[in-house]
Amino acid sequence: MSACNFTFPLNGSPATMLQKARTAVTSQGGNFQGNEDAGNFSLTVFGNTIAGSYSIASNNMDIIISEKPFLLPCGTIEGFLKSQLGL
Template sequence: MAACNFTIPFTGDAEAVLGKAQRAVEKQSGSFTGDTNAGNFSVAFFGQEIVGTYTVAGSDLNIVIESKPFMVPCNAIESFLKSQIV
């Protein structure tokens, strides 16, 4: 079962939005792979990993966080990603 699920609506080009997401993840020394349809990412956070997948449906970026540190709430991850990509 996934740790978190959320959707981030966006305007404009999916490729540009995903580019922002990729830069945000890689800035934190994480990895980001995929295309404008789907992909996955992981990033270390205080020695533990946040691991997730994404899919694009129209102008919605659907994110599933598969694993995360217990102390990191889902809304903190969602807020961070929103601040970086919309």
């Protein structure tokens, strides 16, 4: 499975962006660990794991999806993240 890499501009403070990301993951039953610098997350969707990490620097949030279902395109994940983060 190939990784997906995304860079999103911060929409508000790092704390606000982090809370939106945490809510998006935990509302789907996932795990989210980290702080305003970096962390990781994972969730299961229809029996498949989506996992990755993030870092926040220079007014951007960089997200790396390291594990995802083969048939789930990176573009679909990106669209979901943008909607959840208010971008």
